Amino acid sequence: MEMELYANKNNVPIIGHDASRTLIEVVQAKQPLFILEIGAAIGYSAILLASQAPQARLITIEKDRERAKEAETFISQAGLKERVSLLAGDAGEILPKLNGPFDFVFIDAAKGQYLDYLTKILDKLQPGAVVVADNVLFRGMVENNIVPRRFRTIIRRLKAYLEFVETSGRFETAVLPIGDGLAISYFKG
Numbered sequence: 777m778e779m780e781l782y783a784n785k786n787n788v789p790i791i792g793h794d795a796s797r798t799l800i801e802v803v804q805a806k807q808p809l810f811i812l813e814i815g816a817a818i819g820y821s822a823i824l825l826a827s828q829a830p831q832a833r834l835i836t837i838e839k840d841r842e843r844a845k846e847a848e849t850f851i852s853q854a855g856l857k858e859r860v861s862l863l864a865g866d867a868g869e870i871l872p873k874l875n876g877p878f879d880f881v882f883i884d885a886a887k888g889q890y891l892d893y894l895t896k897i898l899d900k901l902q903p904g905a906v907v908v909a910d911n912v913l914f915r916g917m918v919e920n921n922i923v924p925r926r927f928r929t930i931i932r933r934l935k936a937y938l939e940f941v942e943t944s945g946r947f948e949t950a951v952l953p954i955g956d957g958l959a960i961s962y963f964k965g
């Protein structure tokens with residue numbers, strides 16, 4: 777609650793209520809051991825994920841230094857410092873340096889980079905891993921033919937992400953119209 781108020785007051789985008797309910801159900805069912813989150817903001821969803829998977833270690837990445845500091849504080853206050861590591865910096869640069877294998881990934885950073893992030897971690901996913909991506913329907917625009925010019929690149933790239941997880945043969949994917957759209961992908965290997 778304190779974090780929700782902080783996020784609201786400081787205009788920090790955190791996962792919405794409905795999407796977070798689904799994320800919790802998926803992580804509870806999966807009980808992963810090694811979670812990767814891309815886009816920590818102030819650590820709200822990292823804390824949710826780590827709390828619901830008590831055996832898991834979690835790495836989360838945040839490029840905004842101020843938010844990363846806040847996330848460190850909230851993660852510490854939640855008593856999760858031992859299991860949750862925050863990496864401050866650009867996920868595009870950090871991901872190639874990580875060791876997996878991850879069995880749960882939550883993608884919630886730059887919407888135009890989802891496919892790039894996924895490509896960079898494909899060889900670090902354990903078969904059976906679950907990859908959840910938030911905001912994939914982007915205010916309904918991904919399924920709409922009329923998209924304002926300033927959003928065209930983001931929408932094109934979100935469509936490319938969805939096409940990859942739906943047609944590459946590497947994943948089974950469900951796209952749920954929950955919140956701003958959640959793609960839940962099961963990695964076949």
Ligand SMILES: C[S@@+](CC[C@H](N)C(=O)[O-])C[C@H]1O[C@@H](n2cnc3c(N)ncnc32)[C@H](O)[C@@H]1O
Pocket residue numbers: 789790791814815816817818819820821822837838839840843865866867868884885886889
């Ligand atoms: C929607 S917020 C994340 C919210 C968080 N997952 C939650 O629900 O509590 C997206 C965050 O991704 C960060 N971000 C954007 N591009 C990034 C990148 N390339 N690398 C790391 N973080 C990035 C932004 O600074 C922002 O704080």
